[in-house]
Amino acid sequence: MNIELKSLMANMAGLMRKNDVIANNLANVNTNGFKRDVLFSEVLKDESDVKQKLSMLTDFSQGSLTQTDNPLDVAISGNGFFVVETDRGDALTRNGHFLVDPSGALITSSGNYVLGNGGRVFVTTDGLSKGEISITHAGEVYVDDELRGILRIVDVSDQEKLEKFGESLFVTEDKNLHDVDSPMILQGNLESANVNPVNELVTLIEIQRQFESSQRAIKSIGDALRKTANDVGRYR
Numbered sequence: 665m666n667i668e669l670k671s672l673m674a675n676m677a678g679l680m681r682k683n684d685v686i687a688n689n690l691a692n693v694n695t696n697g698f699k700r701d702v703l704f705s706e707v708l709k710d711e712s713d714v715k716q717k718l719s720m721l722t723d724f725s726q727g728s729l730t731q732t733d734n735p736l737d738v739a740i741s742g743n744g745f746f747v748v749e750t751d752r753g754d755a756l757t758r759n760g761h762f763l764v765d766p767s768g769a770l771i772t773s774s775g776n777y778v779l780g781n782g783g784r785v786f787v788t789t790d791g792l793s794k795g796e797i798s799i800t801h802a803g804e805v806y807v808d809d810e811l812r813g814i815l816r817i818v819d820v821s822d823q824e825k826l827e828k829f830g831e832s833l834f835v836t837e838d839k840n841l842h843d844v845d846s847p848m849i850l851q852g853n854l855e856s857a858n859v860n861p862v863n864e865l866v867t868l869i870e871i872q873r874q875f876e877s878s879q880r881a882i883k884s885i886g887d888a889l890r891k892t893a894n895d896v897g898r899y900r
Contacts, residue, residue: 678705679875681718686868689859697759697832698857699724700864724823727758727858729850735797736762736770739853744817744844745834749777749784752835756818758855759832764788770805774830780805780813787812799851817847 685703692698704719729739738760740746745756755776762778765771768788770778777784780803787797787807795808803815818841820826826834 675705676875678703678718679871681705683868683871683875685720686864686871690861690864690868692831693857693859693861693864695759695831695857696761696854697727697757698859699758699832700857700859701828722823722826722828723858725858727856729853729855731853733852735799735851736764737852737854738762738799738815739850739855740817741848741850743819744847745819747779747816747818748772748833749779750829750833752829754779755829755833755835756820756826757833761854776833779816781816782813785813785815799849801847801849803847803849815849817844817849818842819844 682703682705685701689700700723702721702723704721705717726742729741738746740758740760745758746760748755748757757772759772761773762770763773764787765775765777768786770785770787772778779785785805787805788795798806799815800806803817804811805813805815820836820840821842822840825840826836829835
């Protein structure tokens with residue numbers, strides 16, 4: 665009976681954690697380049713104890729591409745990540761919604777500098793007039809037909825070594841990175857989050873039902889234990 669209670673309590677703790685993960689996925693359904701998380705739980709039993717093992721995995725499948733016609737919006741079709749400069753060093757992202765800062769450099773919507781093969785990418789010289797910006801499939805950034813830089817596109821050898829950093833950023837060790845030789849960059853497009861809100865909501869409902877079922881089971885066990893204790897006291 666004690667093991668059964670511990671098992672139910674461990675299961676409920678796992679369901680609460682799953683609920684938080686799915687809620688975060690739903691909160692980022694409109695975050696460009698966001699990758700959904702999936703939590704797996706396993707209840708481990710022995711003769712005297714119950715433990716729960718939780719493991720989080722990120723789904724790196726590509727989100728749908730949406731045409732925006734904004735020349736500073738770019739998406740990667742296929743594998744790869746943009747490289748940006750952050751306080752924690754270089755980070756990776758699939759969010760290609762870029763802006764231009766007062767110095768004329770490309771930045772993310774969070775203010776991180778977008779990096780090219782030669783460092784920061786500048787699309788103006790005075791921070792004001794940009795001219796006509798065109799970005800090729802290879803990531804070459806032209807302003808009025810003048811090459812200003814080439815976006816650095818990298819991929820990773822082991823996705824499990826990627827650590828989430830903010831809403832749509834990832835960090836990893838340098839030896840896990842390698843440059844993509846032939847990226848496919850689409851100007852005027854953005855990659856949406858790979859979150860299907862309908863599927864996430866259905867899973868959320870299933871979690872709530874499982875949680876309620878576990879609650880009822882615990883209440884039933886508690887009632888049985890109380891009845892047993894009362895019966896023992898009555899017949900002494």
